[in-house]
Amino acid sequence: MTMEQVFARPKCMTKTPFHYCPGCDHGVVHRLIGESLDELELGDKTIGVAPVGCSVFAFDYFTFDFNQAAHGRAPAVATGIKRVRPDHIVFTYQGDGDLAAIGTAEIIHAANRGEKITVIFINNAIYGMTGGQMAPTTLVGMKTATSPYGRDAQLCGNPIKMAEMLATLEAPVYVTRVSVNTPANLMKAKKALKNAFRLQKEGKGFTFVEVVCICPTNWGKTPNDAHKWLAEKMLPVFPLGTYKDVLGVDKG
Amino acid sequence: MADKVLMKGNEVIGEAAVLAGCRYYFGYPITPQSEIPAYLSRRLPEVEGVFLQAESEVAAINMVYGAASAGARVMTSSSSPGVSLKQEGLSYIAGAELPCVVVNVVRGGPGLGNISPAQSDYWQATRGGGHGDYRTLVLAPNSVQEIADMTIAAFELADRFRNPVLLLVDGILGQMMEPVQLPAPLSYDLNQKPWALGNPNRKGGRNLCSTIFLDVEQLEEHNWHLYQKYQVVTDEFAKGAYQHLAVETHAVDDAEIILVGYGIISRILKTVVEKARKRGIKAGLVRPKTLWPFPSQVLADLAARTKQFLVVEMSCGQMVEDVKLAVNGRKPVFFFGRTGGTVPSDFEILNEVDKLVRPD
Numbered sequence: 001m002t003m004e005q006v007f008a009r010p011k012c013m014t015k016t017p018f019h020y021c022p023g024c025d026h027g028v029v030h031r032l033i034g035e036s037l038d039e040l041e042l043g044d045k046t047i048g049v050a051p052v053g054c055s056v057f058a059f060d061y062f063t064f065d066f067n068q069a070a071h072g073r074a075p076a077v078a079t080g081i082k083r084v085r086p087d088h089i090v091f092t093y094q095g096d097g098d099l100a101a102i103g104t105a106e107i108i109h110a111a112n113r114g115e116k117i118t119v120i121f122i123n124n125a126i127y128g129m130t131g132g133q134m135a136p137t138t139l140v141g142m143k144t145a146t147s148p149y150g151r152d153a154q155l156c157g158n159p160i161k162m163a164e165m166l167a168t169l170e171a172p173v174y175v176t177r178v179s180v181n182t183p184a185n186l187m188k189a190k191k192a193l194k195n196a197f198r199l200q201k202e203g204k205g206f207t208f209v210e211v212v213c214i215c216p217t218n219w220g221k222t223p224n225d226a227h228k229w230l231a232e233k234m235l236p237v238f239p240l241g242t243y244k245d246v247l248g249v250d251k252g
Numbered sequence: 253m254a255d256k257v258l259m260k261g262n263e264v265i266g267e268a269a270v271l272a273g274c275r276y277y278f279g280y281p282i283t284p285q286s287e288i289p290a291y292l293s294r295r296l297p298e299v300e301g302v303f304l305q306a307e308s309e310v311a312a313i314n315m316v317y318g319a320a321s322a323g324a325r326v327m328t329s330s331s332s333p334g335v336s337l338k339q340e341g342l343s344y345i346a347g348a349e350l351p352c353v354v355v356n357v358v359r360g361g362p363g364l365g366n367i368s369p370a371q372s373d374y375w376q377a378t379r380g381g382g383h384g385d386y387r388t389l390v391l392a393p394n395s396v397q398e399i400a401d402m403t404i405a406a407f408e409l410a411d412r413f414r415n416p417v418l419l420l421v422d423g424i425l426g427q428m429m430e431p432v433q434l435p436a437p438l439s440y441d442l443n444q445k446p447w448a449l450g451n452p453n454r455k456g457g458r459n460l461c462s463t464i465f466l467d468v469e470q471l472e473e474h475n476w477h478l479y480q481k482y483q484v485v486t487d488e489f490a491k492g493a494y495q496h497l498a499v500e501t502h503a504v505d506d507a508e509i510i511l512v513g514y515g516i517i518s519r520i521l522k523t524v525v526e527k528a529r530k531r532g533i534k535a536g537l538v539r540p541k542t543l544w545p546f547p548s549q550v551l552a553d554l555a556a557r558t559k560q561f562l563v564v565e566m567s568c569g570q571m572v573e574d575v576k577l578a579v580n581g582r583k584p585v586f587f588f589g590r591t592g593g594t595v596p597s598d599f600e601i602l603n604e605v606d607k608l609v610r611p612d
Contacts, residue, residue, distance in 0.1 A: 047322070047449050050462075059460055065449040067321045068462035070344050073314035076306070080318025080326070083276060083302045084442070085450035106314070109307035 010034030012043030016060045023223025025213035026054060028180045029093075029122065029189070030061050036194040037064075037089070042201060046089040047081055049074045053095040054128040072103025075110035078117045089200055091118040097127045100136040100160050107162070111206050114171030118196045118207045121162060124215040125234060132218030136160040139237055144218070159237055163210045167243035173205035175244035179212040181227045185240065192242075195249040204247060212238050256431040261396045261421065262287035264432055265355055266295060268403035269327050273440025274353070275301035276326040278315035280308055280334060283367045284423040285357035288329040309334040313341030313354070320350035321461040323448025325407055325440050329355035331423070332373050333364060335381075342416055343382030347463035349478070351410035353403070354388075355419045357426035360593035368593025369423030371515060374570035377420050378544040385475045387482045389417040390543040391497065392514045396430035398541075404435055405497055411445075413485055420543060422566065424516045424595065489545040499547035500539040501554075503529070507536025509609055510554055512575050513564040514540045516595070521564060523598045524605065531602075533609050543571070548578035555582040560608060562586045564601055566594070 009015070013034040018027040037043045043064060050058040052071035059066030069077040074092035082090040099107050099121050107119065126144055127133040134147040137159045141150040163177040174196055178189035189211060196207035212234055214226035221229060242250045259267070266288050269277070277296060279289040289305065296303040306312035312328045319326040330338060335356045345352055356377065360370040377390045389409055391402045399421065406417040443453045449461060465471035489498055500518075503525055504510060511521045518539040528535035538554065540547050551561070560583055563572040572587045579585050588604045590596040 049318075056464055059462065063458055065459045066461070067318060067449060068460075068464055069317070070314060070340055073310070073317075073341070076311040076314035077318035077321075079304070079311075080276070080278065080315035080320070080324075081322045081449060082318075083304065083315075084319045084322035084324045084326075088450045105307050106311050109311065113304075 010038045012037050012046070012063050014061055014063055018061065019057060020054065021217040023214065023216040023226065025124070025180050025211070026122065028186070029120070029211055029213070030058065032180070032186070032190045032193055033120065034062065036190060036197055040194065040197055040201065042089050042197060045087065046091070047085065049078045049081070049090070049092040051092065051094040051098040053098050055093055055095065055122070056129070058093050072098050072101070073106055074098070075103065075106040075115070075117070075119060079110055079115050082115060082117050086116070089118070089197055091120060093120045094122065095128065096121070096123045096125065096135045096137040100162050108166070111166045111172050111208065112169050114205045116200055116203055116205060118200050118209070120193070121208065121210040122213050123162070123210055123238060124213040125159070126215050126218045128215050128218055139233060161238065163208065163243045166208055171206055172208060172244055173246040174199050174207040174249060176208070176242040176250070177210040177212065177238060177240050179230065179235070179240055181212070181214070181230050199247065199249060212240070254434055256433050258429055259396060259432050260287055260427065260429045261399050262357065262426040263291045264396050264399045265329065265403050265419070265421070266291035267434060268400045269353070269407070270295055270299060270301070271435055271437045272325060272404045272407040273438050274325040274327050274407060275299060276319045276324045277302070277328065278304050278306050278312040278319070278326070279328050280306050280312050280330065282331045282334045284359055284426050285329050285331045285355065287426070288355065309337035310340060313338040316352050317341050317345050317348070317350065320345060320352045321348065321449050323442050323445045323451050325411070327353040327355065329357065331357045331359045332361050332370070335373065335376070339382035342388065343384050343386060344463050345416050346382070346386035346388060347384060348461050349414040350416070350461070351414050352416050353406045353410055353419060354416055355421060358420060358422045360591070366593045367423065369516065369566065369595060370591065370593055371422055371517065371565050372567040372570065372591060373420070374543065374565070374567060377418050378546070378574070386478060387415070387485070387544060389413070389415060389485065390420050391417065392420045392541060392543050393425065394515050394518045394539065396425070396428060396432045399425060400432050400434055402497070404438065413481060415481070415485070420515070422515050486545040489542065490549055494542070498542050499550050500541060501550065502537040502539070504536035504538065504554055504558070506534050508534040508559045509605060510536045510538055510558045510561050511564060511605070512538045512540070512551070512561055512571070514543060514571065517564050517566060520596065520598050520601065524601045527598060527602055528605050533605060535605060540571070546574045546578065548574070551575060551578035552580065555579045558583060560584045560586065562588060562604060562608060564596065565589045566596070567591050
C-alpha cells in the first residue's frame with residue numbers, strides 16, 4: 001500500500017530554513033503565500049518585493065524573482081515592476097514601520113492609483129529588526145524600546161488603522177484584515193490571500209491583506225502568551241474583517 | 253536625415269528619451285524642468301509607454317528602481333531640491349547595478365533656493381550624492397542639440413555599465429529653444445537583459461535585485477566589484493572610447509591661459525576666448541562634457557604647456573577641485589564664479605582674464 005502525501009513544502013518555496021525568531025508569524029504567512037500561489041498556479045509568474053525589516057530576506061524563501069526595496073518604498077517599486085511586467089503577479093510584503101510610518105505616502109498613493117498589485121501588511125504593533133521600538137501601530141500604553149513609559153496618545157497619537165484608512169479610497173477592490181492566531185483564522189487568512197492574488201490575476205485592481213501578527217521576542221512574551229495578548233489587546237483595536245470587497249469575493 | 257526642428261531643451265530630453273527606447277517615465281513636478289513630464293505625458297501614450305506622475309520624487313525614483321529591475325529603459329527628471337530627494341533611490345539603483353537615466357535641470361540652492369539656472373549641484377552629481385561607495389556617470393551638454401545626443405548616449409551608457417547616468421542640465425539649457433536634428437530611433441527589446449525580473453529569456457534560476465549583504469566580507473567583495481566597474485568606466489573614457497562625449501578643447505595649442513567650464517558657461521567662455529584673443533591674450537578653452545569620469549588627462553597634458561587655468565562656474569567653486577586634482581600643482585588654478593541663479597557675462601569673465609594675464 002502506498003502512502004499518500006498530504007502535506008509538503010509549496011513548490012514555489014525554497015528549502016532554506018527560516019531565520020525568524022521562534023514563534024514568529026512570518027514563517028506562517030510566508031507559507032500561506034506559497035500555498036496560495038501554488039494553488040492558483042502562479043508560482044512561476046510572480047515577482048515579490050521585500051521590505052526593510054525582519055522580512056528583508058523574504059526572497060530567500062521563495063523560488064520566484066524578487067526585488068528588495070528601500071524602507072517604505074515597496075509599493076513604489078512594485079508599481080514600477082508591475083507597469084513593466086503586467087503579466088506577472090506582483091506583491092509587496094511589508095511590516096508596520098515600513099508601511100505605516102516611513103512608507104505612508106507610497107502605500108496610500110499606490111492604493112489610490114489602483115495599482116494592480118497585492119500588498120501584504122504584517123502588523124505586529126512594533127519594530128522588529130531594529131529592536132522593538134514604537135511603531136505607528138503600537139497600542140496606547142504599550143511599552144517598547146522607545147516608549148518605556150507606555151505609548152502616550154497625547155504625545156504620539158493613537159495606533160494607525162491602515163485597512164480602515166485604505167478602504168475609504170475609491171480604487172482598491174479588496175481590503176481585508178486577518179490573523180493567523182487560531183486555525184480558523186489561519187484558514188480565513190489563506191482564503192484572503194488567495195482572493196487577493198486571484199483578483200490581481202484577473203486584473204481587477206489593488207488588493208490589501210493586513211495580517212495581525214505576534215512578535216514574541218520584542219513583546220517579551222512566550223508565543224502562547226503573545227497569541228493570548230494578540231486576541232485580548234490587539235484585535236479590539238484592529239478588528240478582523242473585510243473592509244472593502246467591491247466584487248464580493250469573500251462571499252463567493 | 254531628418255530636418256532640423258526648433259525645440260526647447262526640456263522637451264528635447266523627453267523626445268530623445270523616446271527615441272532611445274525609453275517607454276517608462278516617473279516624475280514629480282518642479283521648476284525649471286516641468287516641461288519634461290508635461291511633454292512625456294503627451295508623448296509616451298502615443299508609443300504605448302507609461303507616464304506616471306508620482307506622489308513624490310522619492311516615490312518616482314523608487315518606481316524607476318522597480319522598472320529598471322524589470323528590464324525597462326526608464327527615466328526620471330527633476331531639479332535640484334527634487335534630485336536631493338532622489339538620492340536614496342540612486343544609492344539603491346547604483347548598489348543593485350541597474351541602468352537608468354536621471355535628469356537634473358539645476359537651479360539655485362541650497363534649500364529651496366530659487367528657480368534660476370545654477371551649477372551648484374556638481375558635487376552632489378559627481379560624488380554620488382547618496383550613501384555608500386558608488387559612482388554615477390554624469391553628462392553635461394551645452395546646447396539643445398547636445399541634449400538630444402547625450403540623452404540617447406545616457407541610455408546606452410547606462411545599459412553598457414549597468415549604472416545610473418545623470419544628465420546635468422542647467423536651467424538655461426532646459427528652457428532655451430534651439431534648432432535640433434533629432435537622431436534616428438533606437439530599437440529596444442524589453443527582454444534583452446537576462447538578469448531582469450520577469451524576463452523569460454534568462455539563463456536559468458531566478459533573478460534577484462537586492463542591495464543587502466549582511467556578511468561584511470560579502471559586502472566588501474561587492475564594493476570592490478563596483479569599484480572595479482568604475483575603474484573600467486574611467487579607463488574606457490581615458491582611452492578615448494567615448495571621445496565624442498568626454499571633452500571639447502578650443503584654441504588650446506598656444507594658450508597661455510586656459511579657461512575651464514561646462515554646460516552653458518562653456519558657451520560664454522568661447523566668446524571670452526575670441527574677445528581675449530582680439531586683445532592679444534592667448535586664451536583657450538577646455539570644456540568637460542562628461543563630468544564623471546572627469547577628463548583629467550587632457551588638463552594634465554595642458555598643464556605642461558600653458559601658464560595658468562581659470563575655472564568659471566555658476567557656483568562658489570565645485571568643479572575647480574577636480575581641475576586642481578588634474579593639474580596637481582603644476583600650474584596655478586584660479587576660480588571665478590557667480591551663484592544664486594546669476595549668470596556671469598563675457599565682460600566680467602574677460603576682466604578676470606585680464607587681471608590674471610596682466611596683473612598690474
